[in-house]
Amino acid sequence: MIDKLEMLIALSRERHFGRAASACHVTQPTLSSAIKALEDTLGTQLVLRGARYIGLTPEGERVLTRAKAIVAEARAMKSDVVTARKGLSGTLRLGVIPTALASVDDHTRPFLARNPGVRLRVLSLNSHEILERLVDFEVDAGLSYAAADMAHDTPPGYEVLRLYNETYALVTRFAPDLPETLSWSELDQYELGFLTTDMQNRRIMDRHLEMAGITVMPRIESNSIVALIGHVGEGRAATILPRRTADFFAQQRKLAVIPLTSMAAASTDVAFILPPVGRRTLLLDAFVRSLSLET
Structure with a gap:
């Protein structure tokens, strides 16, 4: 079931059957069959079909929201099991505003030096995209401005860990x-x-x-x-x-x-935007503790 949910998420993100199949490392017929099997299991149509991808049905949108949470929990569980057995490992995914890219190494370098089994993925995103990716479980934390200045405020339960004042x-x-x-x-x-x-x-x-x-x-x-x-x-x-x-x-x-x-x-405060404690992996928790050690 998890792999089928991952394919639905990829299809929604890529908006193209071929690209979604490539992202999931399967053939397009395999992806189409998996989506159809998911629809049969749930007893409802999820994808609007035509000559090309059109979008998701209202039921598909609701399933997509839950699918993101389920897949994220499954990945976090797997990561936590590996960490508990072998020590810190896996990939820490950070969304970073472009103006902070030059300083992100100051905060990640000591953690990576202490944990050689950890890999880092840094995505350059604007502040709005960081919040979207956090909510959708696509990044683990965001290095952004401490206060959002648009209607897309930091979601309830998210922590703002201030790092420095930007002049x-x-x-x-x-x-x-x-x-x-x-x-x-x-x-x-x-x-x-x-x-x-x-x-x-x-x-x-x-x-x-x-x-x-x-x-x-x-x-x-x-x-x-x-x-x-x-x-x-x-x-x-x-x-x-x-x-x-x-x-x-x-x-x-x-x-x-x-x-x-x-x-x-x-001047403006720059901070790490962190998901609620219950949504964090052991890897992210260790990284957050390392930030406290550095400050």
Whole structure:
């Protein structure tokens, strides 16, 4: 039954029978037969069928919600049994906002060094996607902003483990006459590149600029920090990044990092977003304990 539920989850995620079969490492006929057998067992149609995948029936959507929880529990149980027998092992899956990717190693490196049987999978996701993946059991924890700024608030029972306070800097091409610091109100003299508005970092930047009393129309927008840095390096724009991320990208490049000052509220807490205690594996519990040791 578990394998059939996994195939239903894959089909919903991939929205294509062939891709879902590939993700489950089976042939397309095998996947189709498994879905049909699941429908026969439950006595209801789950998938809307046509020349191609259309979607799930209302009954299929309800089954999908329970299937995600059942499959996650089965995987967690298997992981816990292996951990209890052999020690910490398996894959720790983290969703990380792009602006924190440069700092994630600070928190995972000591844990991985102490536990050579553990593997790490890091996915670059925006803050909204992290919450979605947590609820759907697709990541174990999220490194994100401590407070959500949209309607998709952190679900009840989820823990917010604050790690550090994020401050900001202007990243621009190096020049000998650059100032040592800048105020937010001085940023309107630069052509700026920003992350796109679906990213929480962009919305934070917009609020800080509004607090400083200036309006900036970005010359460049991208959902990729690498793309923004590429344009900065070519001298086409400057950008605003968290200080740790700015320092990371400035290394071995002719880029200047200028701290932004004079606005006390211009900082944001970054945190690990953790599922309720009852939903955590032994592996995740050990990782959370390691964070407490590091701090």
